[in-house]
Amino acid sequence: MKHKTMELFVGLFVLLGIAAIAYLTMKLGSGSLLGGETYLVEARFTNAGGLNKGSSVLVAGVFVGRVEEVQIDPSDYCAIAVMRLRSSLRLPTDTMASIKTTGLIGDKYVSLSPGADETYLESGTRITMTESAVDLESLIGKMAFGSVEEKVPAGEPVP
Amino acid sequence: MTRRLLLFCVLLTAWGKNLSASTATAEKRLQVAIKNVLDIAQSAPSDSALAESIGPVLEKYLSFSAMTRRAVGPGWRQFSKGDQNEAIRLFTTLIIRTYSKKLTPGEYPVIKFKTATAPAPGRVDVPTTLLYRGSTYNVTYRMEQDEGWRVTDVVIEGVSLIANYRTQFDAQFKKGGAGAVISSLTQSVARPQ
Numbered sequence: 001m002k003h004k005t006m007e008l009f010v011g012l013f014v015l016l017g018i019a020a021i022a023y024l025t026m027k028l029g030s031g032s033l034l035g036g037e038t039y040l041v042e043a044r045f046t047n048a049g050g051l052n053k054g055s056s057v058l059v060a061g062v063f064v065g066r067v068e069e070v071q072i073d074p075s076d077y078c079a080i081a082v083m084r085l086r087s088s089l090r091l092p093t094d095t096m097a098s099i100k101t102t103g104l105i106g107d108k109y110v111s112l113s114p115g116a117d118e119t120y121l122e123s124g125t126r127i128t129m130t131e132s133a134v135d136l137e138s139l140i141g142k143m144a145f146g147s148v149e150e151k152v153p154a155g156e157p158v159p
Numbered sequence: 160m161t162r163r164l165l166l167f168c169v170l171l172t173a174w175g176k177n178l179s180a181s182t183a184t185a186e187k188r189l190q191v192a193i194k195n196v197l198d199i200a201q202s203a204p205s206d207s208a209l210a211e212s213i214g215p216v217l218e219k220y221l222s223f224s225a226m227t228r229r230a231v232g233p234g235w236r237q238f239s240k241g242d243q244n245e246a247i248r249l250f251t252t253l254i255i256r257t258y259s260k261k262l263t264p265g266e267y268p269v270i271k272f273k274t275a276t277a278p279a280p281g282r283v284d285v286p287t288t289l290l291y292r293g294s295t296y297n298v299t300y301r302m303e304q305d306e307g308w309r310v311t312d313v314v315i316e317g318v319s320l321i322a323n324y325r326t327q328f329d330a331q332f333k334k335g336g337a338g339a340v341i342s343s344l345t346q347s348v349a350r351p352q
Binding site for chain 2: 044046047076092094096098113114115116126128129131132133134135
């Protein structure tokens with residue numbers, strides 16, 4: 001009898017653990033762990049550099065939101081990142097969104113640098129000032145090997 | 160219902176036409192600006208003469224007041240009117256000097272314009288590729304309607320001029336307010352070329 005009660009408790013404990021994991025997974029996925037009200041803004045980058053759903057959004061190094069979705073714009077093949085931010089954080093319309101890396105080869109995150117405009121970003125609006133992920137490999141390549149294009153003689157007119 | 164749909168389609172077409180007209184106007188103005196700058200670079204006899212003659216052209220096509228405000232960031236609202244004017248004056252000098260140092264008199268870069276986009280009303284991004292001294296660079300000009308289309312940011316290989324200065328000025332502002340920003344600008348401008 002005692003043995004059965006013990007098994008029942010263990011079973012209940014395991015179920016509780018599975019439920020907790022499922023709850024956390026759902027909450028993390030929707031960004032609800034941000035706490036309180038949130039709003040969505042989007043930013044357009046020419047190169048998202050591996051930014052993905054769930055990546056952090058920071059202001060002055062402080063976590064303020066998450067990337068909700070990264071899509072491709074089929075008209076010009078640019079990346080559009082949708083971010084969920086805390087409603088308590090009001091950002092000017094000239095806020096700069098930059099894709100940064102933790103360390104040299106670490107995770108990608110979005111760094112928001114607030115600007116000086118008197119108007120603020122509202123839910124569903126787009127951050128127009130962005131900096132895409134810097135392609136370190138191609139920059140190093142250019143520095144190390146130069147470019148294959150021919151030098152332009154002085155005086156040649158601009159097309 | 161059909162009428163509403165028709166009206167919506169007409170409005171959408173009109174908006175689209177307006178948008179493409181504004182991107183074309185902005186792009187055209189940028190082309191003129193670049194041509195003017197390159198003509199000066201071509202004919203300037205020396206570096207100092209280049210910096211002197213390029214200034215008025217850049218002031219015509221670049222919105223230095225918007226660029227300074229954006230480069231300073233949130234601290235700008237706490238600048239007095241006098242501090243704002245002084246910061247704009249110093250930042251203008253700094254940018255003109257930096258820009259003219261990148262050009263060599265007598266050398267012509269080749270610039271190719273790509274399709275311009277309008278990320279928001281009154282804003283146009285013009286992506287270009289620049290071939291200069293054997294290397295190709297991706298340069299995007301961000302333009303805004305400010306007494307005509309004027310450049311408010313330049314993004315070179317993904318790095319924004321405004322973001323670069325904002326990081327530095329914001330740190331200065333947090334250390335010592337408007338005085339610290341103006342002092343660092345004064346030092347940069349006073350530094351020998």
